[in-house]
Amino acid sequence: TMLWGLAVLTLPYAGAMAPETTLRREIPPRDGVLPRTCETGSPAFSLPFCNFSLSQEERVQDLLGRLTQEEKLEMWGIGMPAGPYIERLNVKSFVWDSTCIHGLSLPHLHPGDLITNTAFPAAIALGATFSREIIAAVSNATVREAYAVEQIQYQHSGGQQIISLVCDGGPLANTAHDPRWGRISETYGEDPYHVSVMGSEAVRRLQNRSEDGLWLATAQTTRHYAGYHGASPDILLPNESIPLRMYEDHVLPPYEAFQRPLRDGGAQAEGIMCSMAAATDPTTGEEVPSCANKYLLQQKLRDEWKSDAVVQSDCCDSISIMVKEGYTNNTQEALVAAVKAGLQLSYANTHVVDLRLQWNYSLLSGDLQQQDLDKSVSRILLTRMRVGEFDPDESRPYGQIPIDVLDSEEHRAIAREAAAASMVLLQNNGNLLPLNKDRIGSVAVIGPFAACEGDLKGPISYGTDDCYLHSYSGYPSRQTGVFAAVRESLPPWVNVDYARGTNTTTLYxxxxxxxxxxxxSAAEVVILNIGIGVSERESRDRPYLELPQVQQWLLGNVSQAAANGTKLIVAIHSAGGVNVDTSLAAGWIQAWYGGEEAGSGLADVIFGRVSPSGRLPLTIYGQGYLDRMDAHGCDIRHFDLSCGPGRTYRYLKERPLFAFGFGLSYTTFSYENLRVAISSDAEKNIIKGDGGARPLVVEWDTEDDAAAAAASDS
Structure with missing residues (x-):
């Protein structure tokens, strides 16, 4: 049989096997484990910074006065992954590098010594739910698992290390501004208001800040402030081409929502990460890197938004990159500029020793003062106070979380619900879906994203070809793939076959x-699972919006084989939109990267256990879109969103393949009685402007036509 569009090559078929790992699920005996810093038996127990009758600020100042200069510098400029353990004070090594955008990711745990935890759907999938309730459930579960992990790691380190209580990889305020961007999976979508609402809910729930502001469940660092952190390559990205009005209207609003105090309607994130981008300071007209940009770090963050967040650099060092890109002559000048602008913590990684040396040079030269360092370290210690590091277990509200919450059935159920709620039904010709499982004799589940349970290789960090978890994911005890979920959904007499067909990119x-x-050709129903995977991630932007060529061949051949009455449903597993020929199948579903229960969530929608409710949080662009962008010089570094045909639904000048907010259901709805009014409810004011402007409230009546018809028939 001639295969559609296929150039025949003889290449090995590649499968992936998971390595043998030791999974931590039990806390070892407490014998030989050091007490908490301020517990009985600790050398610090009777010191003032352990006196709970003092204010947190007083405790911080006492601890600060007991640190050596070297210890302060080690706290300011941390390497990977943690600061030092200070034996004489029993002050723990503190890991800042955790990620919490869809469950807890701990990239620095050794792959052979892993902690299993729940991998929820990617942030873009959570954005597709348009549900604050889903965000709240995922965030609450993430907090519980963070404390379970903290207990396990504390015991395994002998009581020397604290992990997972600060997520420097907190919810992104970046928007999915360009369909080529490799980091779309980490965002909630392209619309700044939608990102503000979803991200603020995540920050509030993950932090669970006490009313007095003195205690946090976890500390969240929002990122990447401001502009866009590059994917390919990760270098300083100038924002000179973005108009100031667009910068204020599109780029900054989510950061404002995340950072403003709770009392002003914000989420009051505990930290903010300045990016590797540069932005124009409108007060001077000068293009300044974000980590040295006083307009961003002082005028906006401190003066206008009233945020007291810890300002930290990105990993692998936003300071040294200033020298590389020619903003300063040397690292010392870059350090001084960043500290004077407001940088308080540098995640310097390989450059950490040099930065500490430059601090000493700057102190000796008088370019920086001791109070500059002390002020920064004090703010770092205050965050550590707020997450309960210096409190005994019995006084920490989350300190007694049982470790069996990790990847528990309760949390897996949340992951499944979130996955199902994220599915976007793009096309349902002839009302093909939902399928009636009692009228099916055979099903073929096909494609590189059909069964990925064996592809786990350890914590998912910068990106992987793992089909359901993708970037910055946890390490679940198991994944439920589409093939397994379909098999489980159907009666035992239904024949269910599986074929991979191709890998995701060039190897097939x-x-x-x-x-x-x-x-x-033999099945009554085909569920084809295709997508992007490794081709979109941190450090890799997409050069095209179509499927990889081998998957285009697979789609064409399967569509041709199914042309004689076979029901063909195509699920697209991707973060960014994929341009496809929708005439090749009757049913199309945008399935995203659905986490460990991706298969179950998709099967729930296909077989009608759940009616699809997801909506596109981004635009899927039409055929030839990138050609038209290129014709106008609108490459991915051109940040004027109105350039050429435009980007995002707010600036797009042409008809997309699928629009922002699009999503079908298994029923139809009627809308009437539209009402528009000015809000008088302060709680609805997500972002409170300086002028106290109140938003419009738009309300309407909605009726489920199918339910109404059923009621009238009865």
């Missing part, structure tokens, strides 16, 4: 495609 086997075509 002609025999594997032939196998897929064989199963597709």
């Amino acid at each position: 086997s002609p025999q594997a495609i032939q196998e897929a075509v064989f199963y597709a």
Whole structure:
């Protein structure tokens, strides 16, 4: 049989096997484990910074006065992954580098010594739910798991290390501004208001800040402030081409929502990460890197938004990159500029020793003062106070979380609910869906994203070809793939076959495609799972919006094989939109990267246990879109969103393949009685402007037509 569009090559069929790992699920005996810093038996127990009758600020100042200069510098400029353990004070090594955008990710745990935890759907999938309730459930579960992990790691380190209580990889305020951007999976979508609402809910729930502001469940650092952190390559990105009005209207609003105090309607994130981007300071007209930008770090963050967040640099060092890109002559000048602008913590990684040396030079030269360092370290210690590091276990509200919450059935159920709620039904010709499982004799589940349970290789960090977890994911005890979920959903007498067909990108086997075509031609129903995977991630932008060529061949051949009455449903597993020919199948679902229960969530929608409710949080652009962008010089570094045909639904000048907010259901709805009024409810004011402006409230009546018809028939 001639395969559609296929140039036949003889290449090995690549499968992936998970390595043998030791999974931590039990806390070892407490014998030999050091007490908490301020517990009985600790050398610090009777010191003033452990006196709970003092204010947190007084305790911080006492602890600060007991640190050596070297210890202060080690806290200011941390390497990977943590600061030092201070034996004489029993002050723990503190890990800042955790990520909490869709569950807890701990990239620095050794792959052979892993802690299992729940991997929820990617942030872009959570954005597709348009549900604060889903965000709240995922965030609350993440907090519980963070404390369970903290207990395990504390015991395994002998009581020397604190982990997972600060997420410097907190919710992104970046928007999915360009369909080529490799980090879309980490965002909630393209609209600044939508990102503000979803991200603020995540920050509030993850932090669970006490009413007096003195205690946090976890500390969240929002990022990347401001502009856009590059994907390919990760270098300083000038924002000179973005108009100031667009910068204020599109880029900054989510940061404002995340950072403003709770009393002003914000989320009051505990930290903020300045980016590797540069932005124009409108007061001077000068293009200044974000980590040295006083307009961003002082005028906006401190003066206008009233935020007291810790300002930290990004990993691998936003300071040294200023020298590389020519903003300063040397590292010392870059350090001085950043500290004077407001940088308080540098995640310098490989450059950490040099930065500490430059601090000493700057103190000796008088370019920086001791109070500059002390002020920064005090703010770092205040965050550590707020997350309860210096409190005994019995006084920490989350200190007694049982470790069996990790990847528990309760949390897996949340992951499944979130995955199902994120599915966006793009096309349902002839009301093909939902499928009636009692009227199906055979199903073929096909594609590189059909079964990925064996692809786990350890914590997912900068990106991977793992099909359901993707960037900055946890390490679940198991994944439920689409093939397994479909098999579980159907009666035992239904024949369910699986064929991979191709890998995600260039490596494929002609025999594997032939196998897929064989199963597709024999089945009553085909569920084809295709997508992007490794081609979009941190450090890799997408050069095109179509499927990889091998998957285009797979889609074409399977569609041809299914042309004689076979029901074909295509699920797209991606973060950014994929330009496809929707005439090749009757049913299309945007399935995102759905986490460890991605298969179950998709099956729930396909077989009607859940009616699809997801909506696109971004635009899926039409055929030839990038050609038109290129014709106008609108490359990914051109941040004027109105350039050429435009980017995001707010600036797009042409008809998209699928619009922002699009999503079908298994029923139809009627809308009437539209009402518009000025809000008088302060709680609805997500971002309170200086002028006290109140938002419009738009309300309407909605009716489920199918339910109404059923009621009238009865």
